[in-house]
Amino acid sequence: MTLPLPTRKAEDWRYADLTATAKQWPLPAAERIAVPAGEAFTRNIIADGGITRLSVELAPDAKAAIHILSAGTAEYSRVELDVTLHASANFTLGGVQIGGDAQNREIVTRIHHEGTGAISRQTVRSVLAGHAIGSFLGQIAVARGANGTDAAQSVRAMLLSPTATANARPELEIFADDVKCAHGCAVGQLDAAALFYLQSRGLDPAAARRLMLQAFIAEAFAGADDQAHLMNLALAALERAA
Amino acid sequence: MLQIHNLSAAVADKPILNDLTLTINAGEIHAIMGPNGAGKSTLGYVLGGRPGYEVTGGSVAFNGQDLLALAPHERAAAGLFLGFQYPVEIPGVSFVQFLRESLNAQRRARGEEPLSGGAFLKLAREQAALLRLDMEMLKRPVNVGFSGGEKKRAEMVQMGILDPRLAILDETDSGLDIDALRICGEGINAIMRKPDKAVLLITHYQRLLDYVKPDFVHVLAGGKIIRSGGADLALELEEHGYEPAL
Ligand SMILES: Nc1ncnc2c1ncn2[C@@H]1O[C@H](COP(=O)(O)OP(=O)(O)OP(=O)(O)O)[C@@H](O)[C@H]1O
Ligand SMILES: [Mg+2]
Numbered sequence: 427m428t429l430p431l432p433t434r435k436a437e438d439w440r441y442a443d444l445t446a447t448a449k450q451w452p453l454p455a456a457e458r459i460a461v462p463a464g465e466a467f468t469r470n471i472i473a474d475g476g477i478t479r480l481s482v483e484l485a486p487d488a489k490a491a492i493h494i495l496s497a498g499t500a501e502y503s504r505v506e507l508d509v510t511l512h513a514s515a516n517f518t519l520g521g522v523q524i525g526g527d528a529q530n531r532e533i534v535t536r537i538h539h540e541g542t543g544a545i546s547r548q549t550v551r552s553v554l555a556g557h558a559i560g561s562f563l564g565q566i567a568v569a570r571g572a573n574g575t576d577a578a579q580s581v582r583a584m585l586l587s588p589t590a591t592a593n594a595r596p597e598l599e600i601f602a603d604d605v606k607c608a609h610g611c612a613v614g615q616l617d618a619a620a621l622f623y624l625q626s627r628g629l630d631p632a633a634a635r636r637l638m639l640q641a642f643i644a645e646a647f648a649g650a651d652d653q654a655h656l657m658n659l660a661l662a663a664l665e666r667a668a
Numbered sequence: 669m670l671q672i673h674n675l676s677a678a679v680a681d682k683p684i685l686n687d688l689t690l691t692i693n694a695g696e697i698h699a700i701m702g703p704n705g706a707g708k709s710t711l712g713y714v715l716g717g718r719p720g721y722e723v724t725g726g727s728v729a730f731n732g733q734d735l736l737a738l739a740p741h742e743r744a745a746a747g748l749f750l751g752f753q754y755p756v757e758i759p760g761v762s763f764v765q766f767l768r769e770s771l772n773a774q775r776r777a778r779g780e781e782p783l784s785g786g787a788f789l790k791l792a793r794e795q796a797a798l799l800r801l802d803m804e805m806l807k808r809p810v811n812v813g814f815s816g817g818e819k820k821r822a823e824m825v826q827m828g829i830l831d832p833r834l835a836i837l838d839e840t841d842s843g844l845d846i847d848a849l850r851i852c853g854e855g856i857n858a859i860m861r862k863p864d865k866a867v868l869l870i871t872h873y874q875r876l877l878d879y880v881k882p883d884f885v886h887v888l889a890g891g892k893i894i895r896s897g898g899a900d901l902a903l904e905l906e907e908h909g910y911e912p913a914l
Contacts, residue, residue, distance in 0.1 A: 622718050623756040623810075627770035627830065628744035628777075637769070641760025641809075 428452045441561040441593050443530045446502035447477065456481040456508060461488040468492070468651050472659065475500030481508040484515035486541060491517075493650040496531045497524040497663035506534045513541030520646040521550040522660055525558030525590075526667030532561040539567065539602075543574040551646045552583040553639055554590035555667045561593035564609070570601040581611040584642055586668050639664050669694045669834055669866050670735075675726035676891075677714045683724070684710045686891035692834070692866050699869045699877055699902060702888035703910050708870045709753050711888070712838045716750040717743055730834070744770070745777035747833030749826075751840050753870075755819040758810035763822065764792060766810060767829050774830065795828030799855045816843030824855045835860055836868045841876035853879025874906045887913050 431451050432439040439447075456479035461467040463485040471478055473496040482490050496503045509517050523531035537546050552560035560583055568575045583592030594611040616638055624634035643660055647653050670692040677685040684707045692698050702708055713721045715728065717740040728735040730746060738746065758766075772782035783791070796803045801821045811819050820840050827835055837856070841849055853876055860867045861880075869880060877885075877899065885901040886893045887910065895901070895913050905913065 617756075617758075618719065619756050620758045622716075622740060623752065623758070624761075624766060624770070625740040626716050626718075626744060626750050627767065627826065628741050628774040629766075629770050630741045630773065631739070633769060633773060634741075637761050637766060638758070641758070644760055 437595075437597075438534055438563060441530070441532060441559060441563075442504060443502035446530075447504075450477055453477055453479065455479075456506065459483070459490075461485060461490055463487055466490070470651060470656060471495070471505060473503045473505050474498030475503055477504045477506065479506045479508075482517075483510045484512060484517060484544075486513040486515060488512075489516045489518075491649065491651075492519050493647060493656060494519070494521040494533060495524075495656055495660055495663070496522070496533065497660065497667070499666075501528065502530045504532045504534065506536075508536045508538075509546070510538040510540055511544035511546060513543060515541065515544045517544075517546040518649065519546075519548040519550070520648065520650060521548075521562070522643045522646045522656075523550070523552040523554075523560045523562075524660065524663040524667050525552075525560055526555040528557045529667075530559045530561075532559075532563070534563045536565045537567070537577065538569065539572040539575040539577060540569050542572055544572070544576075546577045548579045548581075549646045549648075550579075550581045551643045552592055553586065553643065553664060553667065554583060554592060555586040557587075557589045557591075558667070559591045559593070561595075562611075563593075563595045563597070565597040565599070566607060566609075567599045568602045568605050568607070572602045573604050575602060575605045575607070577605075577607045579609040579611075580645075581609070582642070583611075583613045584639065585613060585615055635668065636661065636664065639668070669731055670868075671727075671729040672715075673727045673729075675711075675714070675728060676724045677710060678722050678724050679710060679720060684891055685714065687726070688888075688892045689726075690886065690893055692868060694833075694866055695863045696883045697861070697867045697869065697880060698884045698886065699871060699882040700886050700888050700893075701871060701902065701905055706888045707891045708888055709838050712750055712753075712836045712868075712870060715743075715748065715836055716740060741773065742777070744830070744832075745774040749830055749832035749835045751820075751823045751827060751835060751837035753838040753842070755811045755814075755823055757812045757814075759812050761810050762808065763806040763810050763826075764789070767792065767806075767826060771830055792825075792829055795825045798828055798858060799825045800851050801825050817845055817848050820844055821848060821852060824852050824859070828855065828859045831859070833864065834866050834868070836870070838870045839872065840869070841871055841873065849875060850879060852876075856880050874902050877902050889914055 887895040
């Protein structure tokens with residue numbers, strides 16, 4: 427049975443590029459990853475076009491760290507993560523989205539805290555120029571009995587033009603006790619006072635911007651495998667987009 | 669070195685500087701004093717080229733160049749340094765990284781070879797030691813979590829590293845404890861008291877001038893220099909206040 431193409435009424439698809447999605451419909455099933463008890467999994471996803479879907483199941487005490495760089499020349503990129511955490515599992519997401527022109531980038535996560543005392547940490551940074559759209563839809567579901575859950579989302583976007591758009595939608599469903607769910611989101615522009623300070627020391631405007639944007643996205647890449655490589659790709663993407 | 673001629677400037681359409689004229693020659697140290705809101709910081713920002721500070725009249729020549737035609741980073745490469753009254757905090761950007769890039773950008777603009785990482789660190793260590801600032805602090809993000817006095821010391825370390833020809837120091841003394849005041853005063857002398865350099869000190873108090881002896885003292889009020897004199901003028905102002913001068 428094929429699912430019908432989603433419409434904008436579907437919460438998960440409200441900011442999506444449905445024309446681009448239609449070309450890939452029906453979507454292939456998500457790649458399934460099961461991380462056994464006590465083991466660790468890492469993955470860097472470099473997304474440039476298409477819809478990338480990953481479904482991760484973390485057994486008790488398992489760990490996963492996923493880092494995403496969504497950038498490049500494609501009009502539309504979407505990364506979907508579905509993560510289930512059993513007792514004392516630990517999940518880290520660090521995502522960076524960079525877009526310019528009319529590009530559309532989105533990261534959609536569904537984090538299911540099924541066991542007690544599991545930890546999830548999501549950090550997403552978007553840098554958007556031109557008419558670009560960057561969205562983060564983050565659903566956190568804490569199941570009945572998943573007491574002591576500790577979930578956090580930090581979502582920030584930097585708009586380099588007045589016509590760029592950032593969307594951030596946290597969605598929390600909590601059916602357990604003693605749960606910590608912290609979510610913060612902020613949309614801003616480069617700090618003009620800081621840019622002037624850097625330029626007054628001799629950096630040209632492009633170098634000053636690059637330094638500040640690098641600092642902005644660095645938070646999301648902290649702890650990634652091959653962090654320097656991800657950062658270099660991101661810096662190259664920033665040069666193109668900004 | 670610096671000729672400011674009938675300079676007028678506005679911020680948010682509000683006129684702040686009004687026909688200000690001032691000449692600073694190489695080898696000289698000038699102090700500008702004046703009431704709060706007189707336009708002292710505005711003068712520093714206009715000379716540094718801060719966006720939003722609009723020049724509405726007059727001219728500024730810096731070593732024969734039209735300073736006002738240059739972008740902020742070009743002014744820095746030409747040898748201008750602005751010590752901020754309120755240094756800006758920049759999370760995620762380390763002092764060491766930013767100063768090395770800045771110095772090398774200036775050197776490239778002047779047609780000089782960039783400094784290697786090792787040579788830069790040696791220079792930074794020397795200048796930090798001169799100002800008794802722990803080198804570890806320069807590995808931290810720019811000014812983040814620094815105390816008021818540490819920020820001012822870090823400004824002087826930056827000046828030492830960048831080695832400018834003209835330094836405009838906006839209330840470098842405010843926020844400094846007694847020992848730090850002496851250390852910064854001696855640092856300014858060590859870095860800037862040279863025949864081919866000059867300093868414009870913006871200050872409210874005589875105390876910094878005890879260490880950095882000015883050749884000229886000016887009173888800025890209502891957007892222009894209303895009185896100039898020698899080092900004695902600062903003592904006179906300290907005793908009688910600005911009222912008699914206004
Ligand atoms: N962005 C701005 N918008 C409106 N007015 C401004 C702005 N920036 C500065 N001003 C005004 O310009 C005037 C001069 O300010 P400036 O900071 O140059 O004074 P100052 O002489 O340095 O004072 P202080 O001794 O308190 O440091 C003040 O009246 C101030 O309120
Ligand atoms: Mg001031």
